[in-house]
Amino acid sequence: MTARTSHDVIGRLGAMVALGLITAGLCLGGAQSAANAALLAVLLSAALILVAANARAEALIALVNRYWLPILAAVCFITYTTATAWIATDDFAPLRDYWHPFWRQFGFDHGAISISPYRTLEGVAALFAPLAAFALGALTIHTREDRRVLSTLVLIFAALFGVLSLYWLLTGVDTRLEAQFGSANAAATTLGVFALLLAARLVRATRKPSDYVLAQPAQLRPLLLPLTAPFTFVVLALTLACLVLTGSRAGILATAAAFVIFGVLVWAPWRRTAGAAQLSRGAIFAVAILAVVLIVSGGQMLFSRLLQVGADAGVRATLLEMHWQIFLQRPLLGHGLNTFHELNAHYLTIATWRDAGDVGSVHNIYVQALEEVGIIGFVLLSLMLAPTMLRAGISAATKSSGSEWAGAAFAAATLALIHGVVDFGLQTPAIAALIMFCLGAFANGAAKRNGSKDQRN
Incomplete structure (x- = not known):
């Protein structure tokens, strides 16, 4: 086995292990408890150490050069939050x-x-899960063949998660699909991310349509695209059906917005030749039709929940007002990473007890981040995420290999950020790890094949 082959095999094994661990974390409730979050972080960090130890020196140097600002921000954030826990x-x-x-x-x-210093240290430990996942994605996916292997893994794990989610719904007592998260909203974020990745795989399949599709008249080819990748289309349908069964209003709307963003990037007129563009648009059109059929046929729960927006909005408003005032008490430093429960209990009043007495988060990731880590920590968090998302967006909007995957990663992160205005999916360690792994793997759209730069679309 050559040195190059050894690196490639270890890298792909690392990607398989990383995605497998993340999916296991998703199936075990998102690794939300302190023990499970720390375990996921330890396992992903161990996988990263093994991959990094066998990686080429130039790959490690390229990683640092490409993401020096997010890396620096992560180091500063960990240092800062750890210092706040020093008694x-x-x-x-x-x-x-x-x-x-x-x-x-x-x-x-x-x-x-x-x-609460011990809560803060638990939060620091949990943070290593998405950080390690991002580095694993960036270190293990270099070539088009790597992406092809990873897309197959995404397909398998998305199918597994979808089937298990349906099983848990049918055998449990919940009326909404929650997987094992205990929250339909967190399940909706996860399913939306998987759906975007599957859509990217479907769009990629349009580059090489099956012989049957090519034999049909040009006008019919876009409508027959599911036959090019039938299993992908079936798993995508399963994932979207599970998403509808969550009944998560914000989750479904955020996913729809993310699909619009992804569709615009794929549909952009500068992206492809006319024939390929027609097929890619056909794939997006097929996904849109599928989504409409699922919502119309199975969206009774969603429509009934839309009638409850007013009551739920009142609870959200109470939480936002209460925790915004908590942020204003210590705007620069914050009250400590991962201390929501202590803050919520400490600052409860008679007026807020009914709405805020039994909640697990602010239901707004921005206000919660500000109150916990202050403006200093919020800026560092932004510097950790924004440059990577910008790279993914640029890769998706330009003619580069794997631009569909970059678009899906960008849209997945955007989905979590949009949904985070009223919910908390991104605060779940396994969900954050999934999104960061995809950004690490796909943000740098251009890839190599057989040791040379691949400039084809």
Whole structure:
């Protein structure tokens, strides 16, 4: 076995292990508990160490050169949040003035910036899962063949997750599909991400239509595209059906918006020759028809939930107002990473008890991030994500190999950010790891084949 072949095999095995671990985390409730989040982080980090130890030096250098700003932001964020969990004594002057008021309120002679240091350390540990997943994606996917293998893995794991989700719904007591998340909204985010990846695989299949499709009149070819990749189309239909069964209003709307973004990138007139563009548009059209059929035939739950928007909006408004005020108390430093439960309990009042007394998050990832890590941490988080999303968007909008995959990764991250305005999917470790793995694998659209740059579309 040559050195090049050894690197490729180990890289693809690393991608398989990473996606398998992430899917296992999704099937086990998203790794939301502290123990499961830490376990997922440890396993993904171990896989990253093994892959990095066998990676070519030029691959590691390229990773650092390409993502130096997100890497620097991640290091600063981990350093900053870990420092906020340091419990110092009263005679340690440099940090005393920055202690959370909680410590003074109860008369302690020691304190920390975080209201709950152990929760903050748990959050830091959980953060390594999406960070390791991103690095694994970036280190293991280099060639078109790598992407082809990864797309097959995505297909298999999406089918597995969809089948299990239906099984849990049919054998459980829930009326909405929640998988094992305990939240239909988190399930909707996951299914939306899988649906976008499957759509990218379907669009890629239009480059090489089957002989049967090519034998048909040109006007009919776009309508027969599912026959080019029938299993992909079936799994996509399963995934979208599961998405409808979640009854998640915001999740479905965010997925629709993400598909519009993906469709615009795929449909862009500068992307392809006329024939290929017609087939790609046909694939998007087929997905759109499928989505409409599923919503019309099985969307009774969704329509009934739309009637409850007013009541749910009132609860969301109470949470937003309450936690925005908590953020304003410490806007620069925040109250500590991963301390929502302590903050929610500490600042509850008689007026907010009914709506906020038994919730698991702010239902807005931006307000929750601001109150936990402050403006400093929020800026660092933005610098970790924004450059990578920008790279994916540029790769998707230009003529480069794998631009459909870059578009799907960009749209998946956008889906989570849109849905995060009213829900919390991106805060679930396994969901964040899935999205970051896809960004790492697909953001850099151009790829090599047989050691040379592949410039074909």
